[in-house]
Amino acid sequence: MPITDDRQPPARFNAARYCLDENARLRGDKTALIMVGENGPVGRLTYAQADRAVRGIAAGLLGLGLKAGDRVMIRMGNETDYVLVYFGALAAGLVALPSSPQLTADEAAFLMQNAGVAAVVTGTGLSDAGAGGPAGCIRLDSEAIAAMKAGEPLADYADTAADDPATLVYTSGTTSRPKGVLHAHRAIWGRRPMHAHWLGLTESDVMLHAGTMNWTYTLGVGITDPWACGATTVLYNGPRDRGIWPRLIAEQGATIFAAVPSVYRQILKYADLAEHDLSRLRHGVTAGEALSSDLHEAWTRATGKPLYEALGMSEISTYVSSGPTIPVRPGSPGRPQPGRRVTILPAEGPPEPLPAGETGLLAIHRTDPGLMLGYWRRPEEEAAVMRGEWFAGGDLARLDTDGYLWFQGRNDDLMNAMGYRVSPVEVESVLAGHPDIAEVGVTELAVRTDLRVIAAFVVLRPGAEPDADGLIAWCGDRLAAYKAPRAIRFLNALPRTANGKVQRKRLAETAA
Known part of the structure; x- marks a missing residue:
């Protein structure tokens, strides 16, 4: 049975409305997104502009005959329209399928066929990105999206239920083909514990994310979380210069910087930190791979800024972290964020939580609003990860007596x-x-x-x-x-x- 406390979203809930509607009314002139190129900003959106464009795209997609629950695949690079199409699909009650521009034509064709996409939106330089889709798949380019943004917008965001599907992301499964992870609109509500306890995110922040938009880390931490809080997002679409990030932090006045540990390692190796004013940066955050104690120490010594780690996965996003309210303990990604129900289960046998200090499967309670709806057309894999009232994704870990988590590897070969x-x-x-x-x-x-x-x-x-x-x-x-x-x-x-x-x-x- 679902738990009924303030961790759960309203029964009627639309993720795009949650991020944009109130911001457009209360702070419409505030900058929501800055896209930076090699030589400076190449695009800027206020909250009012983002809201208007998203509802325009939503109306355009529905005008093509798409219906609630239809999948819209996004095949674009780091472009402003990637963000707008993603939220436009959610605003219309459709299901957004973000994908990587690095995928080969065959890989993209598998996703289109497996998901049964109704439309695919292609970006600059991806001329073959719409090939291989199912019969009747609508193909849209940047000109079609521009026309939608300029057209009559949807009067209001779709009246979706919190449990209605919103996003389909593909990740590796136990077979030779990726599997789809289907998330509901409530997943954005489920991110709320991260804001205070990992990101330390407020309306006044400027978030610079080093990732690409197709990645759930970027879509979540780089865009969705700042917009949910009324903050400003900065993304980069220029050449991948390994030492560019301190310059962007300084030029854009970033107060939070998000990246994987390897990016922090590259900054320390290739950038001259003394050349850049990092005084507005409060802290860095990192996820995606383990943060070594040596790298954490080197970053804090070189910059004087805290670095907070989080552990998560496509099925639940980040739910264990250090942060402003959770002191760093080097070698551990932190503690379960307040409000999360996290435990360690035995790898075999009944799903009875293990005591502190024992190693087993890291699990989170199935009532967490951030947890996926399920695997797309993979009932056997879905059954394998649900252990009674718990979701156990295959990470082996232990919790110490202070509640800190110590990662022990994977229970599979991923x-x-x-x-x-x-x-x-x-x-x-x-x-x-x-x-x-x-x-x-x-x-x-x-x-x-x-x-x-x-x-x-x-x-x-x-x-x-x-x-x-x-x-x-x-x-x-x-x-x-x-x-x-x-x-x-x-x-x-x-x-x-x-x-x-x-x-x-x-x-x-x-x-x-």
């Missing part, structure tokens, strides 16, 4: 690549198609104490010559860049169990 979960099966299936490969196993490989990459362990066919660069290029043509292996190791045989199954967890030992 890998973490630049903050994205990647299935080894998906990478293996691509490499298995190479004519020189007899056998292949894929896993994460530690190349430094604080850096892990996807590595492929290959057994060649007789007569084939080792060609690591060629195999990496083969993957690059068939996989999004973040899924492709960064290292290739050649073996005479793969480690296997007595039943012949590849032991992925032992692969890294062969590279020692």
